[in-house]
Amino acid sequence: MRVFLDNAPGTTRADYAGWNRAYLQYFADTDLTTGETLVPTGTAAPAAPLVRNPARPSRFALEVAILPVPGWLVEVEVDAVYPAGVTLR
Template sequence: MNNVRLSRTFLPAGALALVAAMAAPLSAHADSGIIRHAEGDFPISTAIEVPAGASTVYLSGMGAPVQDKSAPAKSLEAYGDTQTQTLASLKRIEEELKKLNLTMGDVVQMHIYMVADPRTKQLDFGGMMKAYTQYFGTAKQPNLPVRSAFAVAQLANPGWLIEIEVTAVRAPKK
């Protein structure tokens, strides 16, 4: 085992206050100990620090439930476009988190799997973002997760254009 030397660094008077003031805007959940780092105006965090003692909750990927029951089963018409599916998926995630006494503000990581719309042969990233920004980066819920969006060949349900999985954190009890 390597020996580790610890040393103290002394800061000039006021430097600690300056460091604390600079760190304050990084965290929308300062009382939970979770620190969210963000750069620019894009509504995702670039990094998140989770305190020791927090509980990590992994939600399985969720797609949209059927939106139009009169449409053919497992068809695009049954589930809607990317924006509609994203909104419905995020609503399902919000409901699952609520059952665990968590909120969308507790989400620290998100993976979004997207399929090109067969009608346009394009990913509808804009439609996904319109739905995403109704849940994240709002005045009501300003906490931003780290996020990755992936283009995939297909999802398990042929009517889905999107599937979302999230990781949430329950802050340690004080």
């Protein structure tokens, strides 16, 4: 997962903490042995994940000067692999 972050108008830095909170709503830190959700990281109060997803894709976030669509603050690129025998419709 590649993440590109732009600054919100009037700010000097991209909102990495906000991105982490959003990410953890779908890819929460989950103990792969017990299935329990660990306390999310970030500056806001912990929130329960929207999805209990066992996947934890590797990722990096990079602050950029501008994104291709005016007003966008986040662009995410993801490579996904489906198991053999899975057919997409």
